[in-house]
Amino acid sequence: MANVLIVDDDPYVRELLIEFLTPYHYTLMAAETLSECLTLLPVGKFDLILLDINLPDGNGLEILPEIRQSASAPEVIIFTAEGSAAGAKTAMDNEAWDYILKPFSEQEILLNIKRALEFRASKKALQARFESIFDRSDIVGTSSKITTCLNLAAQCAKTDTNVLITGPTGTGKELFANTIHKNSNRKNAGLIVVDCAALPEQLVESVLFGNVKGAFTGADAARDGLIKKADGGTLFLDEIGELPLAIQKKFLRVLQERKFKQVGGTKVIASNFRLISATNRNLDDMAKQNTFRRDLLYRIKTFHIELPALQECREDIKPLTLHYIHKLCEHHGFETKGFKPDFLKMLESYNWPGNIRELITSLEKAILANADASILYPNYLPQHIRLHHIETSIQNKSENNKIHKKTGSEINPLSLQLPDKLFNPVQSLKQVKKYTAVETEKLYLDHVMRLSKGDLEKTCELAGISKSRLYSLLKTHQTLSKP
Numbered sequence: 001m002a003n004v005l006i007v008d009d010d011p012y013v014r015e016l017l018i019e020f021l022t023p024y025h026y027t028l029m030a031a032e033t034l035s036e037c038l039t040l041l042p043v044g045k046f047d048l049i050l051l052d053i054n055l056p057d058g059n060g061l062e063i064l065p066e067i068r069q070s071a072s073a074p075e076v077i078i079f080t081a082e083g084s085a086a087g088a089k090t091a092m093d094n095e096a097w098d099y100i101l102k103p104f105s106e107q108e109i110l111l112n113i114k115r116a117l118e119f120r121a122s123k124k125a126l127q128a129r130f131e132s133i134f135d136r137s138d139i140v141g142t143s144s145k146i147t148t149c150l151n152l153a154a155q156c157a158k159t160d161t162n163v164l165i166t167g168p169t170g171t172g173k174e175l176f177a178n179t180i181h182k183n184s185n186r187k188n189a190g191l192i193v194v195d196c197a198a199l200p201e202q203l204v205e206s207v208l209f210g211n212v213k214g215a216f217t218g219a220d221a222a223r224d225g226l227i228k229k230a231d232g233g234t235l236f237l238d239e240i241g242e243l244p245l246a247i248q249k250k251f252l253r254v255l256q257e258r259k260f261k262q263v264g265g266t267k268v269i270a271s272n273f274r275l276i277s278a279t280n281r282n283l284d285d286m287a288k289q290n291t292f293r294r295d296l297l298y299r300i301k302t303f304h305i306e307l308p309a310l311q312e313c314r315e316d317i318k319p320l321t322l323h324y325i326h327k328l329c330e331h332h333g334f335e336t337k338g339f340k341p342d343f344l345k346m347l348e349s350y351n352w353p354g355n356i357r358e359l360i361t362s363l364e365k366a367i368l369a370n371a372d373a374s375i376l377y378p379n380y381l382p383q384h385i386r387l388h389h390i391e392t393s394i395q396n397k398s399e400n401n402k403i404h405k406k407t408g409s410e411i412n413p414l415s416l417q418l419p420d421k422l423f424n425p426v427q428s429l430k431q432v433k434k435y436t437a438v439e440t441e442k443l444y445l446d447h448v449m450r451l452s453k454g455d456l457e458k459t460c461e462l463a464g465i466s467k468s469r470l471y472s473l474l475k476t477h478q479t480l481s482k483p
């Protein structure tokens with residue numbers, strides 16, 4: 001059953017679409033504004049969004065990139081009363097399924113919805129096939145950011161183009177390079193890893209290009225360089241930003257021709273390698289400062305994968321923790337250890353400047369802190385992580401106190417202010433009761449959605465209601481606020 005979100009500020013259009021589409025067994029939700037749509041987007045697992053353009057808080061076309069990059073990346077059908085060629089182009093550029101002018105006939109919209117959903121189903125089937133072929137190896141994580149990077153890596157693997165992988169330290173650049181190589185048709189030849197930061201400046205050239213005997217003092221034998229060793233396979237230049245400018249110029253020529261000469265040599269040597277480069281430096285800035293050649297940057301960046309910092313995909317901390325506890329326990333010869341919920345909470349609230357590498361070393365320290373323990377407690381974690389947790393708790397508490405002082409409200413978030421219209425002139429008890437019930441339900445729902453940060457399953461759990469009941473309440477009130 002497909003999940004469909006209708007985004008229109010006109011209640012008549014929303015109701016009409018809901019009424020018309022109900023017999024087709026879609027799970028329908030509605031939003032009035034862009035911000036409501038964006039609040040529902042990460043939690044609704046939508047297959048399709050019917051999106052109006054002119055909404056009270058902005059233009060629907062502006063959120064198309066965000067919709068496309070969301071975890072469920074739903075199809076979008078735009079419908080608008082005021083069509084324009086520019087709007088239609090923006091919609092198509094952002095891969096919207098169709099651009100329909102109001103008023104539309106029921107048959108027209110139904111046909112479009114059916115086609116968009118059929119297209120989505122076949123796209124999903126293809127994706128599943130691709131995932132079964134692509135070996136993601138040890139790459140853990142299901143966040144939308146990691147999924148986007150994995151999809152890009154899979155596309156790169158099928159081609160022979162140059163790939164640049166960027167991202168802060170410890171985010172998996174080398175792991176991704178390995179995975180691309182393992183999934184490419186060069187996998188049977190080698191992956192030659194060159195750490196450009198570790199190459200002594202006077203030897204960079206001969207290490208990369210090789211040298212003939214006697215080319216320089218100490219060159220007592222001819223040597224093949226790493227570029228030659230990568231023939232038929234993949235050359236991985238890690239920390240490419242550290243390559244000296246003079247070598248960058250020479251390397252650019254190799255990239256263009258896949259041919260070069262050894263240091264001191266005259267013979268032209270060929271090497272058919274695929275290049276993957278990585279860096280945690282900003283090469284565009286370096287190019288502006290003339291410390292990295294712009295022409296080389298263009299060449300190496302045919303495909304660009306930008307890995308996220310761990311704090312940008314916190315939902316991956318749990319699967320990474322489970323994966324590495326198991327792996328590390330096995331490595332140290334322990335039974336896999338469990339952990340207390342506040343152990344994970346502490347990991348999830350830390351900012352991880354060293355990213356996944358720092359998470360792994362922290363887990364290892366926690367595992368070794370008490371070798372006999374079968375359960376990991378927060379106090380096994382390194383001190384700086386515990387301190388960070390205490391500091392943020394104190395900060396949050398004082399901020400909450402400030403808010404309460406400012407609004408003068410007590411802890412109860414459901415204090416309902418009854419409006420004058422109920423008493424002036426005084427309304428019947430039945431009407432006051434009805435008003436109170438509806439508004440309390442609305443406040444309660446809003447509060448629980450905030451508490452659960454928009455997670456619908458958690459909201460159902462806290463409120464003790466089923467998902468379908470929650471959907472119907474959300475539909476009734478349509479008062480979602482950002483979590």
Ligand SMILES: Nc1ncnc2c1ncn2[C@@H]1O[C@H](COP(=O)(O)OP(=O)(O)OP(=O)(O)O)[C@@H](O)[C@H]1O
Pocket residue numbers: 138139140141167168169170171172173174175176279280320356357360
């Ligand atoms: N998504 C991931 N899933 C599982 N393990 C990961 C993931 N990303 C990184 N790691 C692990 O984290 C560690 C650091 O990864 P890696 O060396 O690839 O990072 P890097 O970005 O190349 O770091 P640096 O810039 O410091 O060289 C490795 O042990 C790697 O296996």
